[in-house]
Amino acid sequence: MSLLVVGSVAFDSVKTPFGEREEILGGSATYFSTAASYFTDVNLVAVVGEDFPEHDINFLKSRGINVEGLERQSGKTFRWKGEYGFQLNEANTLETHLNVFETFRPTIPQSYSNSEVVFLANIDPELQSEVLRQVNSPKIIACDTMNFWISGKRESLLNTLKSVDVLIINDGEARQLAMEANLVKAAGVIRSYGPKHVIVKRGEYGALMFNSKSVFAAPAYPLENVFDPTGAGDSFAGGFLGYLASTRNFTEASMRQAVIFGSVMASFVVEDFSLNRIRALDYEEILNRYREFKRLTHFEDAGDIFNR
Ligand code: AMP
Numbered sequence: 001m002s003l004l005v006v007g008s009v010a011f012d013s014v015k016t017p018f019g020e021r022e023e024i025l026g027g028s029a030t031y032f033s034t035a036a037s038y039f040t041d042v043n044l045v046a047v048v049g050e051d052f053p054e055h056d057i058n059f060l061k062s063r064g065i066n067v068e069g070l071e072r073q074s075g076k077t078f079r080w081k082g083e084y085g086f087q088l089n090e091a092n093t094l095e096t097h098l099n100v101f102e103t104f105r106p107t108i109p110q111s112y113s114n115s116e117v118v119f120l121a122n123i124d125p126e127l128q129s130e131v132l133r134q135v136n137s138p139k140i141i142a143c144d145t146m147n148f149w150i151s152g153k154r155e156s157l158l159n160t161l162k163s164v165d166v167l168i169i170n171d172g173e174a175r176q177l178a179m180e181a182n183l184v185k186a187a188g189v190i191r192s193y194g195p196k197h198v199i200v201k202r203g204e205y206g207a208l209m210f211n212s213k214s215v216f217a218a219p220a221y222p223l224e225n226v227f228d229p230t231g232a233g234d235s236f237a238g239g240f241l242g243y244l245a246s247t248r249n250f251t252e253a254s255m256r257q258a259v260i261f262g263s264v265m266a267s268f269v270v271e272d273f274s275l276n277r278i279r280a281l282d283y284e285e286i287l288n289r290y291r292e293f294k295r296l297t298h299f300e301d302a303g304d305i306f307n308r
Contacts, residue, residue: 001139001245002114005032006045006106006131007121007234008078009052009070013095014273015083018227024274025056027078028121028144031231034275035238035265036119037063038286040245043112045069045131047104049077059279068109075100088229088270089203090172096148108134117245119237120164122146125157132163140250142166142241143195144233150176158193167195168237171202183208184215199240199259201233201266209259214252218259219296221267221289228273232266235278239265264289 007029013022033042043066048057052072060067081095106127113136120128120143128143143164149157150173157177161167167190175181178189187198187210198210204226206219240262247254264286271277 001116001248002041002043002112003036003117003119003241003245004043004045004108004112004115004131004135004138005029005036005119005121005238006108006127007032007119007123007144008080008101009044009046009048010078010080012230012274013079013081014228014230016088016228017084017086019273021228021273023079025059026080026230026274028123028234030060031234031269031275031278032119032121032238032241033060033065034063034278035235035269036242036245037065037238038265038281038283039239039242039261040117042066042242043069043109043115045106045108045112047071047073047078047100047106049073049075049100052077066112069107069112071104071107073100073104075103082230084229088226089205090170091230093148106131106134116140117241118142119241120144120160121234121237122149125149125153125160128160129156129163132160140165140241140244142168142237144168144237145173145177147173147176161190162194164195166197166199168199168201168233168240170233171200174198174200184210197255199262201236203229203232207236207259207263209255211252216256216259218263218293220263221293221296223267223271226270229270230273231269231275235269236262236266239263260290260293261286263293 008027010027011023012026076099079097082091178186180186209216240258243258243261
């Protein structure tokens, strides 16, 4: 099943307590499509400027990502600058330069229009809606957003959410969007906006998936070395939707497995700056970490402990 993603391709400047990097490859769609490329075919829609190097496009192609929808426009590529404190859970955005994104209107190539799974990565919610007008009834539409759009374009975002099946969002943003401090209540409020499933990413504390019937909790992988959390959310979404697209199965059981594959991909990406750790994973590494997640959360039933 093919997977369409629309989002940013960017140069990031990132400072964490463990180091600093300037103008490294980033962007929501870049992280998403690289993570998803281990599971399924990915159709990428984004825009870059004249300054975007051919070798980065070749990297995306080398992962089998379809870049027919990656436009090059005159001007500079989107740039984001952020820093993280010792509490690595949330980035503090220092600069956002939309550059070519300011005038970008996504055009979905004809060859992409039947994509059955769609991910609206973190971009202007008006552009997200424009994408949905161009696709032919996908089986599942998922979406991400961030504080920048929740406060800046709330009405457009609420409009996009009416058509979304799964919202993948971090905890701070979920609280901000729902205007509700309690996460369980916040997920309920967000579901009333449209999405049937709400996945709340909680950084080093894992992720929660809410729907009308159940809540599923996944831990984060207990890593000793976390260098740069940038891209964890998008790589999570890439693993999650990549797995769902590859199995063509959207049952509760499959969605739970997808949450773990999302967590696996996020756990790899934070081990290094930019996409360095997920450029060339092997399938065995991915599967081994999936199995470690299973062991991490396995415990036996308590049986008849109080009747012995
Ligand atoms: P995350 O997975 O949430 O850590 O997202 C990281 C990526 O989001 C970075 O590589 C940034 O380039 C990108 N990003 C940050 N701000 C924005 C924005 N306002 N619009 C689109 N992409 C953004």
